Amino acid sequence: MIFFFSGLGNSRYVAEKLSMEGERMFFIPELERNQCYRFVLEKDERLGFVFPVYCWRAPKLVSDFVAKMHIEGKPEYTFAVATCGDDCGKTERYFRKDLQRKGLALDAAIAIQMPNTYVNLPGMDVDAVEISTEKLQKAEARISEVKTLLEQKARVSQMIVTGAASLKSDVVQPLFYKFLVTDKKFYTTDACVGCGLCAENCPLENISFAKGRPQWNGNCTTCMSCYHHCPHHAIQFGKTTLSKGQYYFKEK
Numbered sequence: 018m019i020f021f022f023s024g025l026g027n028s029r030y031v032a033e034k035l036s037m038e039g040e041r042m043f044f045i046p047e048l049e050r051n052q053c054y055r056f057v058l059e060k061d062e063r064l065g066f067v068f069p070v071y072c073w074r075a076p077k078l079v080s081d082f083v084a085k086m087h088i089e090g091k092p093e094y095t096f097a098v099a100t101c102g103d104d105c106g107k108t109e110r111y112f113r114k115d116l117q118r119k120g121l122a123l124d125a126a127i128a129i130q131m132p133n134t135y136v137n138l139p140g141m142d143v144d145a146v147e148i149s150t151e152k153l154q155k156a157e158a159r160i161s162e163v164k165t166l167l168e169q170k171a172r173v174s175q176m177i178v179t180g181a182a183s184l185k186s187d188v189v190q191p192l193f194y195k196f197l198v199t200d201k202k203f204y205t206t207d208a209c210v211g212c213g214l215c216a217e218n219c220p221l222e223n224i225s226f227a228k229g230r231p232q233w234n235g236n237c238t239t240c241m242s243c244y245h246h247c248p249h250h251a252i253q254f255g256k257t258t259l260s261k262g263q264y265y266f267k268e269k
């Protein structure tokens with residue numbers, strides 16, 4: 018069985034491609050909405066997690082879910098596949114600890130580079146079209162490679178770590194969650210036509226409508242799905258997104 022989270026579709030696509038025929042797939046926000054935390058593994062069933070890297074760790078909502086989940090039966094093989102724009106920092110180390118607390122071992126920790134979705138800080142933007150296209154092309158081959166590794170139950174550590182991992186994952190990540198993971202900075206410009214795509218695409222169902230305009234209701238992980246899906250670029254996060262690009266995964 019595979020548990021996954023995805024804001025803009027990269028990790029959803031990867032999770033679907035990596036799944037084996039008939040394998041059970043669970044979208045973590047859906048499980049949270051239904052308060053579903055107990056799962057029974059079948060004999061020889063593998064246990065997998067697929068998620069985007071958020072500030073050089075697994076998204077907090079993924080770690081929080083793992084803390085609540087109860088797995089009955091011993092997984093034959095456990096893997097984590099993280100999609101990232103460029104760098105995972107200490108994602109593996111932290112996620113391994115999340116699992117350890119539940120008495121679970123991690124056999125494979127693997128990263129797949131995908132187009133970047135984080136735009137909320139100065140200097141951070143989506144990839145240029147050529148880079149994004151190249152990443153998606155390379156990802157196809159990488160996904161096939163990873164699928165084979167997982168089917169062979171390979172014990173591997175293949176995260177992408179570019180440097181200053183402790184500073185990023187130990188020091189910056191807690192500050193990031195304290196100051197930047199909030200929906201209070203979202204607003205719409207006059208370009209908003211009230212089409213509702215932001216609400217439709219919010220994985221946490223955090224957006225409702227009042228007087229034809231979206232309002233955010235406090236349960237946000239800043240995946241930026243609302244921002245990226247807006248066909249009029251009318252959703253902004255403070256001032257930093259005003260001149261940034263948009264991206265979400267589109268199946269060819």
Ligand SMILES: Cc1cc2nc3c(=O)[nH]c(=O)nc-3n(C[C@H](O)[C@H](O)[C@H](O)COP(=O)(O)O)c2cc1C
Pocket residue numbers: 022023024025026027028029068069070071072073074100101102103104105131132133134135238239240241266
């Ligand atoms: C809040 C947030 C934080 C991110 N932090 C990182 C990061 O630390 N390192 C990285 O390489 N990419 C980072 N990214 C980019 C995503 O990990 C990457 O684009 C991922 O493939 C998005 O997956 P999704 O489409 O399934 O949401 C971040 C994106 C968001 C929205």
